[in-house]
């Protein structure tokens with residue numbers, strides 16, 4: 001009998017994934033199961049508090065927690081999940097420092113990859129609208145807000161200044177409302193630091209498709225929220241939605257155009273690519289699971305939970321995509337996985353929710369807890385207490401409480417934390433003998449030699465064969481990208497070499513958008529392939 005520990009693979013390090021790993025650590029010994037979690041970041045984000053990062057109420061890194069500390073017995077792999085093969089039980093992980101994919105086999109799989117903001121079919125949104133979901137989004141938005149304030153302060157043209165001081169948020173759900181409320185608070189507080197903006201009005205607009213904001217809440221609370229927002233100067237546009245955007249304006253379905261330089265969108269959402277291409281039963285794109293959270297057709301092996309799964313409780317209620325549900329789903333999944341590993345009772349998901357809480361900015365919130373509706377200051381205290389309690393770890397609780405206290409005493413932080421954006425084309429230097437890429441690596445870039453020389457070496461049956469030497473102006477690496485195959489030769493610097501590196505994404509973008517560029521490479525690829533097949537010179541160029 002095989003007594004090796006079962007391999008449990010958890011995909012996603014959000015509420016659902018991290019809490020599943022934490023419960024599994026409690027339920028299973030190391031001899032019974034190894035737990036591996038894959039997430040693209042090494043931290044878990046406390047999304048309900050993310051909007052507070054905008055106003056600086058909470059420090060940037062205090063809304064996240066390192067996954068290694070939250071799940072100390074779990075093996076964390078900070079990479080991108082690229083493919084899930086449910087039939088062979090293998091997950092493909094993106095290359096990291098070395099350009100090689102990682103293939104991980106599993107006995108039990110947890111899919112908890114959340115969802116993403118998707119602007120497909122909305123012209124100009126990808127380029128001009130900012131999503132709000134991750135720490136990077138929050139950081140980018142905060143930096144952008146400070147940037148437009150700095151620009152507005154020196155702008156003499158009143159129309160352009162007005163445009164710079166107009167902020168539009170698409171989506172009137174919890175995250176949209178919390179974002180506009182925090183943003184508005186921030187602007188009110190920091191404008192006094194700008195000599196030319198002190199008496200300048202700003203415009204905050206929220207656009208909601210339905211006839212009221214916060215559709216997740218009872219109508220009375222939503223109406224209260226609208227009243228508070230309007231009192232604080234927020235414009236609410238109902239029964240309309242964002243349709244498109246340019247660098248100058250937001251365009252709504254009704255034809256209304258709002259001149260602005262800041263457009264944030266919290267809707268619509270879609271499933272991550274890796275889930276979209278999974279061939280298994282789904283409902284509106286989400287993974288279809290039973291009440292034990294097992295993926296349909298893969299019961300006992302695959303569990304799906306959180307925002308990426310379509311879940312119903314035992315009572316038949318559709319489960320909403322919220323953090324409080326994701327945490328409870330994690331308990332159910334962990335118990336059932338433990339039962340599958342070492343036997344025992346399975347459980348079904350029956351959590352119907354404790355209530356809803358939404359912040360409206362400093363000193364106001366709306367809440368419905370166990371059927372009781374609360375609004376205003378009391379709800380705000382409740383909101384802060386509940387979310388502080390839910391934050392795992394004393395360390396983060398103390399940091400957040402301290403941030404809140406400091407915010408009562410001092411104005412919000414106004415320094416930008418901008419990091420220089422990386423250009424699409426990078427330069428790199430190699431010393432003689434350095435390997436630029438290795439035979440068998442994945443093709444991730446094209447290289448152009450600026451100066452210096454490199455050798456093309458191919459290994460066949462354990463023997464290394466020198467195929468050619470390349471110099472100034474020559475390039476290599478494109479064939480692996482064009483054919484989507486691994487490198488079939490190693491490139492080694494034989495003198496000091498400087499190269500320009502074009503990433504796969506940029507290379508493909510150029511090929512798509514500049515026909516002449518695509519033609520040059522198609523022609524060259526053909527020539528090189530012909531040269532390779534005729535065994536004449538330069539088969540190396542397939543590298």
Ligand SMILES: Cc1cc2nc3c(=O)[nH]c(=O)nc-3n(C[C@H](O)[C@H](O)[C@H](O)COP(=O)(O)OP(=O)(O)OC[C@H]3O[C@@H](n4cnc5c(N)ncnc54)[C@H](O)[C@@H]3O)c2cc1C
Nearest residue numbers: 012014015016040047048080081114306307321322323324
């Ligand atoms: C701004 C905002 C405010 C919110 N406020 C509240 C609130 O007040 N109350 C509440 O209950 N809920 C709130 N929510 C909703 C709540 O945060 C989500 O329902 C919850 O996070 C879902 O958990 P999840 O684990 O399914 O997904 P997520 O928390 O999104 O986690 C998914 C994880 O998978 C990772 N991932 C995705 N694809 C890949 C890949 N291919 N490779 C590697 N890693 C990948 C992501 O990086 C992420 O870490 C809010 C959400 C947002 C965005």
